[in-house]
Structures are given as C-alpha cells and as structure tokens.
Amino acid sequence: MNLLYIGGCDALRMQIEKLLEQGSNFIQCADVPAALRHIGSVGQDTEIVVMSDLAQIDPLEALVELKKNYYSLPVIVLSENRKSSLAIEIIKAGADDFFLLPISSTELVDSMQQSVVDARLSSKPVEIGEVYSDQDTIIGKSRAMRDIYKQLGRIASQTVTVLVRGETGTGKELIARAIYQHGHRAHKGFIAVNCAAIPENLLESELFGHEKGSFTGANQLRIGRFEQAHGGTLFLDEIGDLDLSLQVKLLRVLQEKTIQRVGSSSNIPVDVRVIAATHRNLESMVSEGTFREDLFYRLNVIAIPIPPLRDRREDIPDLIHYFLQRYAKEYGLKTPSISAKAIDYLKQLEWPGNIRQVQNVISKSLLDSKGQMLDWQRFDKIIKESQELAKKQINLRQMIDYELTRAVNSETEAALPILSQQFEREVYTMAIDRAGGNQAKAARLLGVSRFTLREKLRLYGKHPKKI
Ligand SMILES: Nc1ncnc2c1ncn2[C@@H]1O[C@H](COP(=O)(O)OP(=O)(O)OP(=O)(O)O)[C@@H](O)[C@H]1O
Ligand SMILES: [Mg+2]
Structure with a gap:
C-alpha cells in the first residue's frame, strides 16, 4: 500500500507507519499543497491519504482541496474534534472514513485496507482480453x-x-x-x-x-x-x-x-x-x-x-464528474465546470433509467454546453425533453401494438403498410412544423426532394404556407 500522511505529531505518524504491511510506502507531507505536489509528481502511485488535524490543518478544507484534484483517491481523516457535524461533513465531502483520536490500530488498518481494495476495484479498468476500455470503470462509494x-x-x-x-x-x-x-x-x-x-x-x-x-x-x-x-x-x-x-x-x-x-x-x-x-x-x-x-x-x-441509483444518491456526484471527464475526453472538449446547484438538482431526480440515463444526460449537456458552466436549468431542459421523447416513444409502441392486435384479429390485412404511413405522416408533419412551414428547409432536414415533400404533404392533407 502506498500511503501518504498529512499532518504533524510524531507519535501518530509512527503509529500509522508501523501499521503498514511489508513492501508498503509511507510518505509524509506537511500540508495539502505539498501533498498535491507529491501526488502530481508520482502520478497515480499514491493509493491512500491519511490526514490528521493535529498540525493546524482544517480537515474539511484540506479534504475538499484534495478531492477537487483527485476525487477518487481514498482519504481517511483522523480528528480530535468530537462534533458529529464535522464527521458528517467530512464523510459528505467524500472521505472514506473518519476516526476520532486517539485511534485503535486494528480499526484503522481494516479501514485503510478496505478503502484501498474498494478504490482498486472501482477505479481499475476491467480489461477484456486485449481490449482496454475506460468504459469498464465502476464508480460509486456508497x-x-x-x-x-x-x-x-x-x-x-x-x-x-x-x-x-x-x-x-x-x-x-x-x-x-x-x-x-x-x-x-x-x-x-x-x-x-x-x-x-x-x-x-x-x-x-x-x-x-x-x-x-x-x-x-x-x-x-x-x-x-x-x-x-x-x-x-x-x-x-x-x-x-x-x-x-x-x-x-x-x-x-x-x-x-x-x-x-x-x-x-x-x-x-x-x-x-x-x-x-x-x-x-x-x-x-x-x-x-x-x-x-x-x-x-x-x-x-x-x-x-444492484440497487437502483435513487437508493444510493450519494454516488450521483461521482458519476457526474466521471462521465463529464470521460465524455469531454471522448469529444475532445474541455471539461466544463458544473454548479453546486446543478449537482443538487441532479441528485434529487428519480433516474428511472439509472446510470445509463445519467450517462445520456451528461453526454447531452456536454454537447450543448459550448464550454460554459453547466447550471441546473440546462439539466432541467434536457430532462424535460427526454421525458417528452419517452412519451412519444411509448405512443409509437402503443400504435404498433394496436395495429398488430387489429391484424391478429383480422380486422386489417397487414399492419406494416398502415404503420409506415402513420409514421411517415408524423415525420413529414413534424419536419414542416420544425422548418416553420418552409418547404425547402423541411426537405433539406429530411433529405428528400421538394417535389417529394410537396407530394407527401398533399397526401397527408398538410398545406404548407411558404414555399
Ligand atoms: N457504477 C458505474 N460506474 C460507471 N459506469 C457505470 C456504472 N454502472 C453502470 N455504468 C455504465 O452504465 C451503462 C449501463 O450499464 P450496464 O449495461 O452494465 O447496465 P445493465 O444493468 O446491464 O442495463 P440493462 O438492464 O438495460 O441491460 C454502461 O455504459 C455502464 O458502463
Ligand atoms: Mg445489460
């Protein structure tokens, strides 16, 4: 285990160092900036950070700073402060564990080992054969x-x-x-x-x-x-x-x-x-x-x-950050910042499509963010649009179901021609509306000739205003 310790107190430092199994590395840094410099210089080698508030370190601030830079790096906080609100804030800010000083060695060792194993499992990409894929990283610390x-x-x-x-x-x-x-x-x-x-x-x-x-x-x-x-x-x-x-x-x-x-x-x-x-x-x-x-x-x-996402909402912020980074990389964009209110907004949604839905929403938001900060209104718009779309898809399925049932009951000869016509009617009608009645534009949107468009609109009883 490669452990980085932040905070003073020689006795505590020695106690922690002694707990490490053979082959482990122990590094001590005086404060967060020094720790960040160290992690930056050795890349991903640091596997866990243990931090005490004994050396005038504000643990919450320090934690936020660390997580801002390395959000999946496990951090354990040791504190003398007995207020439960601090413990809650620390855990909320993404610490893996929180202990009051003085600590019990066995508890700390168990917690350190568990955090490292969890982090390895959740961040190590799962490789399938020769294929290396970012897509197999599991996010979630709930x-x-x-x-x-x-x-x-x-x-x-x-x-x-x-x-x-x-x-x-x-x-x-x-x-x-x-x-x-x-x-x-x-x-x-x-x-x-x-x-x-x-x-x-x-x-x-x-x-x-x-x-x-x-x-x-x-x-x-x-x-x-x-x-x-x-x-x-x-x-x-x-x-x-x-x-x-x-x-x-x-x-x-x-x-x-x-x-x-x-x-x-x-x-x-x-x-x-x-x-x-x-x-x-x-x-x-x-x-x-x-x-x-x-x-x-x-x-x-x-x-x-696997519980639905709405039962482990604390994983939502990590998922959002992960997908933002992943898609930004994939699309060659800069990772946009996201407002705290947007995260709160996303956290309270029901997510019936679970993580796949988070993926879609984040990918969409990124594509229309144009480098600007993502605020909650943008997400609200995306969610409402996809709900509308879902309703329409249900309608399409209901339409198919209805026609198939009629065919089963021999009320019609064949379902497909009727369905195709209904579908086509919708497509042409929506396209001409979207084009504000402009035929040339609608034809371009659909990839058909203006002649075809006019014929179809006539067939479906739609008379365009403008040519
Ligand atoms: N914990 C997670 N961290 C990161 N990505 C995740 C996580 N869980 C799911 N995903 C991603 O969400 C998408 C959906 O996951 P997956 O296909 O495994 O779901 P599923 O349960 O099999 O869904 P379905 O029942 O629809 O087949 C995938 O792209 C997957 O990589
Ligand atoms: Mg599946």
Missing part, C-alpha cells in the same frame, strides 16, 4: 456499492454461478465483467449471450451448438457458446427471457456440467463459469409459472442485487 465490491472480492475466484439482478441501466453487465476480470479465469474468454436478443428457435443452437443436418438449414456443425467458453466465463444476459424448455436444459447443464448439441445425444463436458443477469422479478415469474423454481434456486444461490 455503502451499497462497497458491499458489492466486497461480495465481488469474495466470489470472483470461485466457479459458482452468479446471478446479477437490478433495474435497467444499473450496471449489471459491468458487474458481470468485473467478476470475470477479478477472477482466476480472467485470462480465458468472456462470452456474452443476450437471451432476449436471439429468436427462441435459434437460441438453443446458439447456446449448445448443433450437429450437421440436425434441422433444416443446419448445413454445418456448429459449436455453441457453452463449448466456446470452455475454461472461461459465459455471461447469460436477460436470463428471465429464456423460454421454459431452455430453462430445463440450462438447469441440466448447470447441474451436470455437460451439454448436448442439438441433434446429438452424446454428453460433452464443459467447464464454464456462468454469470447470469436479469432485470425481471424472477420470484413473481416463478409464481406465475413462467420461470422454473428449481432453476431460480440454482441461480439465486449467489445473487448480487
């Missing part, structure tokens, strides 16, 4: 996220099946990849199958493979995902969407560790670590009879529930 890191630490190197649960956008796939990355199978493959994205009739052969000639169209032997993942990890995403017959087969594979290709009755042993994920409520699916109880119990032995 109690809930720290419990998840601990759980990951415990289970990563086991082979047990894990079920990752959580609402949409909470980071299920990210967590699945972290389990893989931190396990002993990390040098082997990670294969992901989205059970909801593959048509039911093809999913079995996707998972288990098929023999040549086993069904029409099976012109060649196919090795399924389980066999491909042999020795490695298979991520079965949206497991709640698996149909009942495949659920039986999956259960068999998990119990017997062998698969059968479609069209063959021989058992092929496979050594695969399965990580499954779902946003569905499997318990109620079990009571409705759409998810097998035995498979549910088999999968749910080790479950990692």
